[in-house]
Amino acid sequence: MHQHHDRFDRRHTDDLLSFLAASPTPYHAVANAAERLEKAGFRAVDETEAWDGATGGRYVVRGGALIAWYVPEGATPATPFRVVGAHTDSPNLRVKPEPDTGAHGWRQLGVEIYGGTLLNTWLDRDLGLAGRLALRDGGTRLVNADRPLLRVPQLAIHLDRGVNDGLKLDRQRHMTPVWGLGEAREGDLLAFLAEETGLDAPDIVGWDLMLHSVEAPAYLGRDRELIAGPRMDNLLSVHAGTAALTAAAESAPPYIPVLAAFDHEENGSQSDTGAEGPLLGNVLERSVFARGGGYEDRARAYAGTVCLSSDTGHAVHPNYAERHDPTHHPRAGGGPILKVNVNQRYATDATGRAVFTAACERAGVPWQTFVSNNAVPCGTTIGPITAARHGIATVDIGVAILSMHSARELAGADDPHYLAATLAAFLAG
Incomplete structure (x- = not known):
């Protein structure tokens, strides 16, 4: 058995908990990742500007997506890439365009359901409000009201005697949060956002x-060997x-290491910032062309490129083991999982x-395999989309967790460090 909680593991996991807390939206996650990259010497480049072929670390931010890459000394236009793919979005409740609503003396906010969220996990929780504002001058502003503002109240058991035999939630009627008393007033949210940011309400256009x-x-946990968040x-x-x-940027890699963090994975990846959009391909191509390459160099680089698509998977659930494949029981704390589904x-x-196991072995990290029970439909990831869209070899991996798509998920405290070490070994070649 591996030892829990060596000092390196704890530092990485401590930093993860800080990152989660500071990243309530994809826009905040991208800003926080960019801040870490800046400290490591990476520099932002603008998609509307001309790019040069200089060595070093660069990154592009578009909305809730970030693509970052490092060109080592000696890289040629045909040098292959090593890509880590991930996504920044999570299932949640999102504010409607005309949000100010309410009834019977309660002020409420209208919300849409984003992605495949476990609705009941949003009930009776203290909720904050965060995201990005579009401004009249064409700019944007992040906002994060990280305090108890809203709540989706569940109906008392006295008024729903059969609730413990099956909770049924109407997505339109039952998921509208309350955030005050009195009559609904048009412009209530806008006034709140102006107060929160110091902007003038007319300057906020979306x-x-x-x-x-x-x-x-x-x-x-008893031994603090789990993380919840x-x-x-x-x-x-x-x-x-x-x-x-x-x-990887510090190790003179033989490849060009890349991080591709996409938005909108939870609803199909079809957007200009999703994995099915052209963002990653555009960035990789422009990197080839900026280093003096042409179509042939791009084709050679892509042919040698590998992507590890990293997303969470299902740890075996002690109370529902029959929902898992009988011979594939990934455990929290057991290292990253290789995700397999023959139907792509x-x-x-x-x-x-072979690529994944080599990275785990170089990193000295244990690993596991996940495959679904044949009678339980399998989820999917950005992996097959990335492989098909760009024609690059792709492997699906991740960390095994419980309570996936809950407002609060559960993982092993060592697994984030194991994953990061594996990804670093992969990127460094």
């Missing part, structure tokens, strides 16, 4: 706002990928397994 639990991420699907991978990229819900094949 928003991408979402709710988050304000309960802090924390170590959990929000958005581990999939900020755990974004954080690990950021750490791995900065580590995951992109892994045998050659990909």
Whole structure:
């Protein structure tokens, strides 16, 4: 058995908990990842500017997505890439365009349901409000009201005697949070946002706002060998990928290491910042062309490129073991998982397994395999999309957790460090 909680593990996991707490939205996650990259010497480049072929670390931010890469000394236009793919978005409740609503003396905010969220986990929780504001001058501003503001109150058992035999929630009627007393007033949210940011209300012309639990991420368990927190699907991978990229940049890698953190994975990746959009391909191509390459160099570079698509997977659940495959029981604390599905819900094949196991062995990290019970439909990731869109070899991996898509998920405290070490070994070649 591996030893729990050596000092390096704890430092990485401590930093992950800080990252989760500071990243209630994809926009905040990208800003926090960019801050870590800046400290490691990476520099932002603008998509609208001309790019040069200089060596060193660069990154592009577009909305809730970030692509970062490091060009080592001696890289040619045909040097292949090593890509860590992840996503910044998590299932949650998001504010509607005309949000001010309410009834019977309660002020409420209208919300849409984003992604495949476990609705009941949002009930009776203290919720904050965060996201990005679009301004009249064309700029944007992040906002994070990280305090108890809202609550989706559950109906008392006295008024729903059969609730423990099956809770049924209407997504439109039952998920509207309360945030005050009195009559609903048009402009209520806008006035709040102006107060929160110091902006004038007329200067705010739009928003991408979402709710988050304000309960802090924390170590959990008798021996503190677990972590509980929000958005581990999939900020755990974004954080690990950021750490791995900065580590790889210090090691003179034979490849060009890349971190691709996409938005909108939880609803199909079809956006300009999602994995099915052109963002990653554009960045990789422009990197080739900026170093003096052409179509042939791009084709050669892509042919030698490998992507590890890192997303959370399912640890075996002690209370529902029958929902898992009988011979594949990934455990929290057991190291990263290789995700396999022959119907290409995951992109892994045998050659990909060899790449992943080599990285785990170089990092000295234990690893496990996940495959679904044949009677339980399998989820999917950015892996198959990335493989098909760009024609690059892709392997699906991740960390095994419980309570996936809950407002608060559960993982092993050692697994974030194991994942980051594996990704660093992969990127360093």
